């Protein structure tokens with residue numbers, strides 16, 4: 001399948017693995033890229049820009065295919081050293097950057113000067129248009145279903161994607177709730193040039209996370225995520241667990257008096273405990289509603305091949321069959 005996104009990023013299949021904290025290590029990105037998609041290393045999971053440079057080098061040892069780096073801008077008391085992160089990305093010879101969290105204007109000139117393609121992930125048409133206006137090459141349109149930060153507008157992809165198609169000139173991929181060939185065909189039908197998946201890629205053999213995380217995703221249904229930090233306007237969709245229940249009780253009890261300090265035990269330093277040690281009740285970790293569509297733990301290649309086969313069958317057999325059908329009355 002050839003789309004504007006496969007052409008832009010030089011990849012075989014229009015499937016991207018979104019940046020994921022404590023998941024997007026070199027092993028994850030290389031596995032997705034080797035399977036013909038675009039794997040992405042998560043910059044902020046690396047403790048220093050030097051560690052990021054090392055992670056990029058490790059990924060290059062594992063794949064000769066294109067891969068990307070995610071640079072997330074989040075509210076932070078001590079902001080990461082973004083210029084040094086950008087320098088590591090450029091010097092590492094990375095060709096694609098996924099930005100997210102906030103307008104990436106501060107890093108764009110350096111990335112563009114280095115010939116790097118920038119895909120900005122955002123959750124609204126207005127932010128997509130802003131990304132286009134400041135010179136991003138593509139957008140990842142992240143619907144309300146998504147794991148992680150869905151923003152505060154709560155618009156699901158069945159509305160958001162066609163709205164993006166009506167307004168945007170640059171290509172976009174759909175993100176949030178994407179799992180299989182049906183997701184890909186539906187996204188393309190709504191104007192996308194491919195799809196971005198987070199949660200689905202965690203439940204793969206190569207994902208460098210604890211087995212408990214993969215099994216929790218397989219066991220979860222579409223009803224098992226919760227929205228936390230709404231009162232702080234930093235909404236995150238997470239897998240429900242005992243830590244999340246505690247967090248939600250605090251939110252309910254404190255109302256608009258809630259501060260980040262009140263919920264630090266449930267949100268700070270949680271990722272290594274969950275992703276690496278497998279303590280599944282440690283606190284809030286991002287997970288999409290798409291968990292309800294995830295039934296197994298394949299390799300990235302099995303997953304991507306299956307998605308592409310299913311997408312082709314839907315288009316060529318089901319859809320074309322409908323057009324060809326002679327309906328008798």
Ligand SMILES: Cc1cc2nc3c(=O)[nH]c(=O)nc-3n(C[C@H](O)[C@H](O)[C@H](O)COP(=O)(O)O)c2cc1C
Nearest residue numbers: 018019020021100146147148176177198199286288
């Ligand atoms: C465990 C986890 C961690 C994530 N961490 C980040 C992150 O650090 N930066 C980012 O831009 N997006 C992050 N995301 C969002 C994903 O890149 C992607 O946009 C999202 O998962 C898409 O929704 P889906 O899970 O329904 O596929 C994370 C998602 C998950 C599930």
